[in-house]
Amino acid sequence: MAKIKKLPGLAVINGFKGSIDFYVCRGIACVRKWPHSPGHKRAPAVEAQWTPFTEATRLWSMLSPAVQDAYSRMARGTNLTGRDLSVKCYLTNLSIVRL
Amino acid sequence: MNNFAVLDIAYTHYDAGAYICVKTNHACHLSLYHTIYPPGRHKTSRIERGLAVPWGAYFCFVAWEEIEQSDAGDTIYHRFNVLPWMVLTTKWFAFRGTIGGVLSPSVSCIFEHQHPGGLPMSVVLYPDSPGDLCEINTGVPNACPNHYLNINEVVPDEDTSYIEQWLPVFTSVKTDLYNLGTGTLGKIESITLHSRAKRIWGAINTTLVSLTIKTHGSIRYYSTGPLPLAWVDRYRNLPLNPITGLPWTQTDINDLQAGVTLSWYTGGAWLSKARVTQFNLIVVRGINCPDDPS
Numbered sequence: 577m578a579k580i581k582k583l584p585g586l587a588v589i590n591g592f593k594g595s596i597d598f599y600v601c602r603g604i605a606c607v608r609k610w611p612h613s614p615g616h617k618r619a620p621a622v623e624a625q626w627t628p629f630t631e632a633t634r635l636w637s638m639l640s641p642a643v644q645d646a647y648s649r650m651a652r653g654t655n656l657t658g659r660d661l662s663v664k665c666y667l668t669n670l671s672i673v674r675l
Numbered sequence: 676m677n678n679f680a681v682l683d684i685a686y687t688h689y690d691a692g693a694y695i696c697v698k699t700n701h702a703c704h705l706s707l708y709h710t711i712y713p714p715g716r717h718k719t720s721r722i723e724r725g726l727a728v729p730w731g732a733y734f735c736f737v738a739w740e741e742i743e744q745s746d747a748g749d750t751i752y753h754r755f756n757v758l759p760w761m762v763l764t765t766k767w768f769a770f771r772g773t774i775g776g777v778l779s780p781s782v783s784c785i786f787e788h789q790h791p792g793g794l795p796m797s798v799v800l801y802p803d804s805p806g807d808l809c810e811i812n813t814g815v816p817n818a819c820p821n822h823y824l825n826i827n828e829v830v831p832d833e834d835t836s837y838i839e840q841w842l843p844v845f846t847s848v849k850t851d852l853y854n855l856g857t858g859t860l861g862k863i864e865s866i867t868l869h870s871r872a873k874r875i876w877g878a879i880n881t882t883l884v885s886l887t888i889k890t891h892g893s894i895r896y897y898s899t900g901p902l903p904l905a906w907v908d909r910y911r912n913l914p915l916n917p918i919t920g921l922p923w924t925q926t927d928i929n930d931l932q933a934g935v936t937l938s939w940y941t942g943g944a945w946l947s948k949a950r951v952t953q954f955n956l957i958v959v960r961g962i963n964c965p966d967d968p969s
């Protein structure tokens with residue numbers, strides 16, 4: 577990873593797609609090698625999320641129509657579906673419903 | 676596993692509030708957060724390869740109140756009494772909870788629900804038309820088949836209107852049955868028969884009042900003992916339908932006839948007389964939960 581002064585134009589960014597990744601981290605323009613999946617070599621904290629995530633993706637079909645409707649209503653006007661929201665609500669509440 | 680999801684929700688509306696029961700996929704201990712204000716929606720974006728793109732949203736509850744579930748410990752079914760909740764008003768609510776005492780990272784969706792109105796959790800049903808039997812021989816001021824008009828008052832009028840029976844022989848057994856007004860009761864926890872009666876003639880232990888029901892074509896008598904000379908209230912609680920052995924249903928109540936039976940009781944003089952001034956049926960409604968038989 578290296579810091580750069582300014583992101584290049586979109587055409588340049590797209591031109592390096594697959595080999596170099598340009599991104600912004602905390603307001604700082606950065607560049608790095610294009611990320612690849614590490615396969616099954618994951619950190620324990622990441623592995624701990626596999627079971628909840630698997631469960632979260634399977635939950636949708638178990639929800640009653642009333643609950644599915646509630647998720648779909650929440651998702652209106654966003655880029656997410658009701659099912660996406662149900663997964664996010666299951667895994668973490670902090671970014672969805674704030675009290 | 677420290678996550679939960681609300682799978683289903685059921686409502687029991689009553690005049691002043693509503694019970695909410697939810698089912699979760701794992702045992703947990705939930706709290707309900709509710710508000711009368713629509714949650715604010717705030718769109719979020721994320722930087723994707725240098726560009727800010729729309730991503731999702733988060734929702735803010737304002738002026739919320741918290742209610743902890745009434746069931747102890749971690750459970751699959753969770754009941755909440757939302758009181759007060761005015762009829763025809765809307766609330767928004769969501770659930771958070773703990774599993775084994777540890778705060779779960781999960782949250783439910785936001786539910787939106789309008790209270791449509793409902794009966795109180797305890798409903799008194801009064802006789803509103805004659806039933807199949809009108810055997811008790813005296814009705815003041817209304818004779819058979821309109822005995823029900825003499826005993827259906829909300830506040831007992833004692834000797835102003837009543838039904839009464841001479842019980843001249845050992846085998847005297849006289850029954851009145853009435854139809855009762857109903858409404859949408861939902862789940863029923865139990866019913867209680869109630870009558871207000873007294874002995875007005877004859878020696879002690881000579882008259883007996885039995886609370887009586889007819890359900891599924893069968894009549895059942897529930898003796899409440901001999902009557903004194905002063906007015907006395909007699910009750911009989913029936914958590915289950917005695918014919919089916921199952922909890923009472925709306926259909927059972929719609930078809931139910933109930934009333935009183937006056938009869939001679941052992942001992943004392945051979946001639947006696949009993950009077951009933953009030954009869955009604957108290958229905959205690961239950962809390963609906965997901966998976967309850969409808």
